[in-house]
Amino acid sequence: MLSALRVATQRSLVSNARATSSSLNSVASSQSPCSQTPSLAPRWNGNTLSHRQYNTPTTLLMPVKTIDVPSMGDSITEGVIVDIPVAPGDYVHEDDVVLVLETDKVSIDVRAPEGGNMVEILGEVDDVVEVGSGLYRIDTDAEAPADGGAAPPKEEASAAAAAAAPEPVAAAAPTPPPAAAAPPPPKAAPAAPLPVMESVTTSLGNRPERRSKMSRMRQRVASRLKESQNTAASLTTFQEVDMGNFMEMRARHKDEFQKKHGVKLGFMSVFVKACTSALQEVPAINAYIDSETNEIVYRDYCDVSVAVASPNGLVVPVLRNTEYMTFADVERTIALFGQKAQSGTLALDDMSGGTFTISNGGVFGSLMGTPIINQPQSAILGMHATKMRAVVDEKGNVVARPMMYLALTYDHRLIDGREGVTFLKSVADKITDPARLVFDI
Numbered sequence: 023m024l025s026a027l028r029v030a031t032q033r034s035l036v037s038n039a040r041a042t043s044s045s046l047n048s049v050a051s052s053q054s055p056c057s058q059t060p061s062l063a064p065r066w067n068g069n070t071l072s073h074r075q076y077n078t079p080t081t082l083l084m085p086v087k088t089i090d091v092p093s094m095g096d097s098i099t100e101g102v103i104v105d106i107p108v109a110p111g112d113y114v115h116e117d118d119v120v121l122v123l124e125t126d127k128v129s130i131d132v133r134a135p136e137g138g139n140m141v142e143i144l145g146e147v148d149d150v151v152e153v154g155s156g157l158y159r160i161d162t163d164a165e166a167p168a169d170g171g172a173a174p175p176k177e178e179a180s181a182a183a184a185a186a187a188p189e190p191v192a193a194a195a196p197t198p199p200p201a202a203a204a205p206p207p208p209k210a211a212p213a214a215p216l217p218v219m220e221s222v223t224t225s226l227g228n229r230p231e232r233r234s235k236m237s238r239m240r241q242r243v244a245s246r247l248k249e250s251q252n253t254a255a256s257l258t259t260f261q262e263v264d265m266g267n268f269m270e271m272r273a274r275h276k277d278e279f280q281k282k283h284g285v286k287l288g289f290m291s292v293f294v295k296a297c298t299s300a301l302q303e304v305p306a307i308n309a310y311i312d313s314e315t316n317e318i319v320y321r322d323y324c325d326v327s328v329a330v331a332s333p334n335g336l337v338v339p340v341l342r343n344t345e346y347m348t349f350a351d352v353e354r355t356i357a358l359f360g361q362k363a364q365s366g367t368l369a370l371d372d373m374s375g376g377t378f379t380i381s382n383g384g385v386f387g388s389l390m391g392t393p394i395i396n397q398p399q400s401a402i403l404g405m406h407a408t409k410m411r412a413v414v415d416e417k418g419n420v421v422a423r424p425m426m427y428l429a430l431t432y433d434h435r436l437i438d439g440r441e442g443v444t445f446l447k448s449v450a451d452k453i454t455d456p457a458r459l460v461f462d463i
Contacts, residue, residue, distance in 0.1 A: 085163035086141055088156045092132065094125055095370035100152045101125045102238050103145050112140050113166055120158055123151070126242035127370055129334060132157065139164030148235075239334060250397045255434040258392040259442050263450040265408050265424045268292055271456055283350040289405070290328060291352040293380055295459055296452035297403060298324045298344045301378060304445040306437050308377050310398045318436060327376035327396065328356060332363035338396065339368060340376045384408065390427045400436050403449070404429035 094101060101123035108120055114134045121132045121143070141159040145151055236244075250256075272287055279287040301308040301324050309320045324345050327338045339359040341352060362368040379396045384407040393404040411425045430446040452458045 085138075086159055086161050087138075088144075088159050089120075089132075089135065091123070091151050091153050091155050091157050092130070093153055094123070094130055095127075095374075097374075098125050098127070098153070098370065100150055101130065103147050103149050103151060104129065104237070106143060106147060108140055108143075110140050110142055113164065114138065114140060114160070115166070121145075124238045125370075126238060127373060128337075128368060129239070129366060131366065134160065136160075136162055137166060138162040237334070243335075246397060247394050250395050253397060254395050254400075256395060256431050257434045257439075257442070258429055258431045259439070259446055260390070261428045261430075261446045261450045263426050263428055264413070264454045265289075265426050268453060268456050269424060279350070283354070285350065285353045285357055287349065288353060288356075290356055290380070290382065291349040292453060292456060292459070293403070293405060293449075294326050294328070294341060294344055294347075294352045295349065296449045297326060297378060297380060299452060299459065299462070300445050300448040302345065303448055304441050306441050307401045307432065307445050309436060310377075310400050311433070311436055321377050323377070325375050325377045327373075327379040327399075328359075329379075329381050330356070330359050330363045332368070333366070337363050337368060337373060338376070338379065339363075339372045340374070342375075379403070380405065384426065390429065392429055393431050395431055395433060401430060401432040401442070401445075403446075404431070 091101070102125075103121055104124045105122035106120075107122075108114055108118070114120060115137045116134055118134045119131045120134050120140070123130045123132060138160040141161050143158045144156045145158075151157060268289075276287045279285075305320050305322075308324065309318050311317075312319050323343055326341045326344045328341060329336050329338050339362075341347065341355055344352065347355070359368065359372065362372065376396065376399060379393075379399060379402040381393045381402060382405040383391055383393075384405050388406050389409070390406055391404055393402045395402050406427045406429070408424045408426045410422050412420050413423050413425065415421050415423075428446060428450060430442055432442045
């Protein structure tokens with residue numbers, strides 16, 4: 023009797039345990055598979071209940087980084103890929119140039135922020151990319167190659183070149199000239215025919231042609247120049263200036279000037295200061311028309327744009343607040359802009375703005391020309407080559423003097439002829455007699 027009672031008790035305990043296990047398993051299965059909490063469902067092993075445990079997966083950190091198109095200025099939203107000096111699989115060091123982007127105004131070198139192996143370049147040459155979009159992917163955990171990606175040995179290169187070179191073809195033996203035919207027997211001379219005009223064929227030779235795609239910067243320049251011609255009522259007035267007095271003064275003091283200020287004394291400083299003084303005398307030259315409001319905006323500061331040569335063409339950086347600058351300040355700033363233009367580090371902020379422009383075509387030998395207004399400015403001064411010419415002095419004598427033609431192109435919608443001529447004559451007088459700049463007259 024007692025044995026039967028024990029068996030019934032054990033069967034009851036086993037049944038209750040199995041029910042509990044089934045209930046806990048159903049609760050565990052209802053949990054999210056993404057949950058990081060380990061399951062507590064018991065497992066029946068025949069004698070005791072045990073709990074099954076689960077391990078949480080570990081997230082792997084990927085060393086591959088995506089580099090975006092950098093900001094290129096407030097008004098620039100996109101650029102064009104013009105050069106890709108590296109390829110996927112190449113190792114680049116920190117600050118190496120990965121791509122070259124060209125915008126409407128400047129070319130920008132996109133450099134590697136840190137060393138790594140190039141995984142993928144998200145674009146091709148001539149593709150337009152927007153600021154903030156992905157540009158390339160780099161594996162920053164890759165190790166630099168020990169040989170630095172050296173070129174194959176010279177022996178292999180020379181062997182490959184020799185194998186690729188075609189074998190020389192033996193020159194064909196010259197064909198012997200045909201034997202001279204026997205002269206025919208003489209005949210009676212016929213009547214002399216009328217002269218016949220033979221056609222003359224002129225050999226034009228080889229006339230090859232080349233085509234190259236316009237850069238984005240050149241397209242922008244072309245668009246702005248045509249826009250200026252279509253917008254402004256351009257008119258050009260001329261004046262000649264005697265450069266002799268300033269050239270003599272420059273020859274006397276250029277060594278001391280360079281020794282003190284560390285920069286050479288050129289022509290641009292005197293023209294910038296003369297134009298700044300004349301802009302303050304004739305404010306309309308420094309103003310512009312706001313087409314949206316039909317208002318004339320007069321600017322009481324002078325930001326003079328000057329043309330500087332660069333490998334990609336002429337750029338026009340801006341001298342800010344020239345009314346407060348000295349001759350040395352002007353020369354130092356222009357020299358700095360020239361260095362930036364040659365190294366390609368000229369920023370967009372260096373070329374934005376400007377209230378008046380000076381263009382010096384004389385450095386290329388131009389004798390006279392009509393410059394085009396740099397919109398939205400209202401006038402531009404053109405400098406030209408200095409040439410020795412015969413002029414009549416104040417005493418009536420004919421003498422040779424170094425003379426330069428000046429050209430002022432202005433927007434006739436805003437500037438009347440009287441104001442344009444007055445401005446240009448004031449600039450010429452200050453250059454002819456530099457003492458006027460010292461005494462502010």
